[in-house]
Amino acid sequence: MTGVRKWIEYLKEKNYSELSDNIIGYRPWGKYEVLVDEKNHKVKKLTLYPGGSISLQLHNRRAEHWVVVEGIAEVINGEKNIVLHENESTFIPCKTKHKVSNPGDKDLEIIEVQSGDYFEEDDIVRFEDVYGRK
Numbered sequence: 001m002t003g004v005r006k007w008i009e010y011l012k013e014k015n016y017s018e019l020s021d022n023i024i025g026y027r028p029w030g031k032y033e034v035l036v037d038e039k040n041h042k043v044k045k046l047t048l049y050p051g052g053s054i055s056l057q058l059h060n061r062r063a064e065h066w067v068v069v070e071g072i073a074e075v076i077n078g079e080k081n082i083v084l085h086e087n088e089s090t091f092i093p094c095k096t097k098h099k100v101s102n103p104g105d106k107d108l109e110i111i112e113v114q115s116g117d118y119f120e121e122d123d124i125v126r127f128e129d130v131y132g133r134k
Contacts (some may be wrong), residue, residue, distance in 0.1 A: 025121075027054075028052075028131040028133075029048050029049065029052035029053055029054055029102075029131070030046065030047045030048040030049045030052045030102075030107070030108075031046075031047050032044045032045065032046045032047070032112075033045045033047075035111075037119070040115065040116075040117070041113065041114060041115050041119075042113075042114040042119040043111065043112070043113050043114070044111075044112045044114070045109060045110070045111055045112075046066075046100075046108075046109065046110040046111075046112055047107050047108070047109050048071075048073075048100065048101070048102040048107065048108040048109075048110070049102065049107060050102055050104055050105050050106060050107070051102065051103075052101070052102045052108070053099065053100070053101035053102070053130055054099055054100055054101075055099065055124070055126040055127070055128060055129035055130075055131075055133060056076065056097055056098070056099040056126070056127045056128040056129070057097070057098065057099065057124050057125060057126050057127065058095055058096055058097050058098065058125050058127075059094060059095070059116070059123045059124065059125070060094065060095060060123060060125065061094065061116050061117055061118035061123050062094060062114045062115060062116030062117075062118060062119055062123060063091070063092060063093050063094045063114070063115050063116055064091075064092045064098070064112055064113065064114050064115075065089060065090070065091045065092070065112070065113045065115075066084070066089060066090050066092070066100065066110045066111070066112055067087075067088075067089040067110065067111045067113075068084045068085060068086055068087070068088055068089070068108070068109070068110055069086060069087075069109045069110065069111055070086060070106075070107065070108065070109040071086070071102060071104050071106055071107060071108035071109060072084070072085055072102070072103060072104045072108065073100050073101070073102065073108055073110065074100070074101045074102075074103050075090055075098070075099070075100050075101075076097065076098055076099040076100075077090050077092055077096065077098050078092075078093075078096045078097060078098070094116060097127060099128075
């Protein structure tokens, strides 16, 4: 076995996320990049393309805090409809319906901090989705 192959086997054995294709996830609305993935929190950078929108959704096992770092975000957070600009944020408690859309003509970038006990994509409960996802 070559030295590189040994390293790859070692990384697989230790479950290093660098070998996963889940570090950057592409979606119809844009993409996300996992920056930190720990036992009790996960940090992602979301990029929503102009006109892009995530589904109206909730999570049963995690809360989220969104900070807009570039662009303008239209947000549904429970019963509130808000507009966030750069350096503004919102906290989304666990089990709260939420959605973010990019009404602008440039990419919207959000840092998302998830806290809870489970962070996988199958914790998404969708209510509405413009892309037809369930």
